[in-house]
Structures are given as structure tokens and as C-alpha cells.
Amino acid sequence: QVQLVESGGGLVQAGGSLRVSCAASGLPFTGYSMGWFRQAPGKGREFVSAISWSGTTYYTDSVKGRFTISRDNTKNTVYLQMNSLKSEDTAVYSCAFKYGSTPSNLERSYNYWGQGTQVTVSS
Numbered sequence: 001q002v003q004l005v006e007s008g009g010g011l012v013q014a015g016g017s018l019r020v021s022c023a024a025s026g027l028p029f030t031g032y033s034m035g036w037f038r039q040a041p042g043k044g045r046e047f048v049s050a051i052s053w054s055g056t057t058y059y060t061d062s063v064k065g066r067f068t069i070s071r072d073n074t075k076n077t078v079y080l081q082m083n084s085l086k087s088e089d090t091a092v093y094s095c096a097f098k099y100g101s102t103p104s105n106l107e108r109s110y111n112y113w114g115q116g117t118q119v120t121v122s123s
Contacts, residue, residue, distance in 0.1 A: 002026045002097050002112040009093060009117030016085055020117055022078040022095030033103035034071060034078040035110060038091035038119075048093070049080060050103030058103055063089075087123040092116040 008020040022034065035050035049069040050058045057069050068081040078095055094117075096110035104110070 004095050004097060004112060004114035006093065006095055006114045006117040009119045011120045011122060012085055014085060014087055014121055014123045016121075017081070017083045018085065018119060019079055019081045020093050020119065022080075022114055024076045024078070024095075024097065027076055027097075028099070031099070031101045033098045033100060034069075035096045035098065035103055035105075036069060036078075036080045036093060037096060037107060038089075038093045039116075040088075040091040043091075045094070045107055047105040047107070050105065051078065052103050053101040056103075058105065060105070082119070085119075085121045087121050089119065090121050091119060093119050 003025045005023045012018050033052050036048040037045050038048050039045040047060050051069045051071050066084045071078045095114045097112040098110045
């Protein structure tokens with residue numbers, strides 16, 4: 001059973017930075033992908049970023065150039081570094097696990113989810 005625990009959320013001013021982490025346990029030895037999704041108040045969950053087993057990264061257009069996803073396979077942890085934050089980035093950020101080395105931007109492709117961490121950007 002894969003378990004994911006996010007941390008690092010909080011309150012930050014617009015233009016500031018924040019890094020959220022996702023610590024995983026129960027992972028397969030190799031060949032999985034990780035993603036970050038977010039859900040703003042009153043909206044559906046949306047794809048933010050993903051990283052393949054080999055380290056290829058993917059981003060939704062609204063965060064390109066501002067967010068960076070990375071993974072440390074020795075620590076079973078995935079990170080999302082968020083810079084130049086905007087008020088529209090306010091949301092609950094959740095990490096997700098997907099079997100297979102190719103990530104997806106589709107919520108239904110992911111097998112396990114964390115509980116989420118709140119990120120609030122004040123303007």
C-alpha cells in the first residue's frame with residue numbers, strides 16, 4: 001500500500017516562494033511517476049506538474065517558469081518549488097502516485113493520493 005504525506009504548505013505573500021514536499025512509503029522499487037494537483041475553493045482539481053521515473057518533467061502552462069518539480073528517489077520524496085506565487089495559486093496541493101514510468105495530467109490515471117496541504121497566497 002502506497003502512502004503519501006504532503007508538507008510545507010502555508011501562507012505567503014504574492015511574489016514569494018514556497019516548497020511543498022511529498023514523502024512516500026510502500027513504493028515499488030522502480031518505474032513509477034509522481035504528480036502534483038491542486039484544488040482551489042469552489043473549483044475542480046487541476047493538474048499542476050508531474051515527473052517521470054527518469055526525471056522528465058511536465059507542467060501546466062500557468063506555472064511554467066515559476067514552479068519546479070523534482071524527486072529524490074533515495075528519500076522517496078517529491079518536491080514542488082513554487083516561485084513568484086500569485087493569488088490564483090491559492091489551493092490545496094496534493095501529490096499523487098502512478099504506476100508506470102510515464103506521467104499523466106489526468107487525475108484518473110493516478111492510483112494513490114496524499115491528503116493535501118494548503119497553500120495560501122495573499123495579495
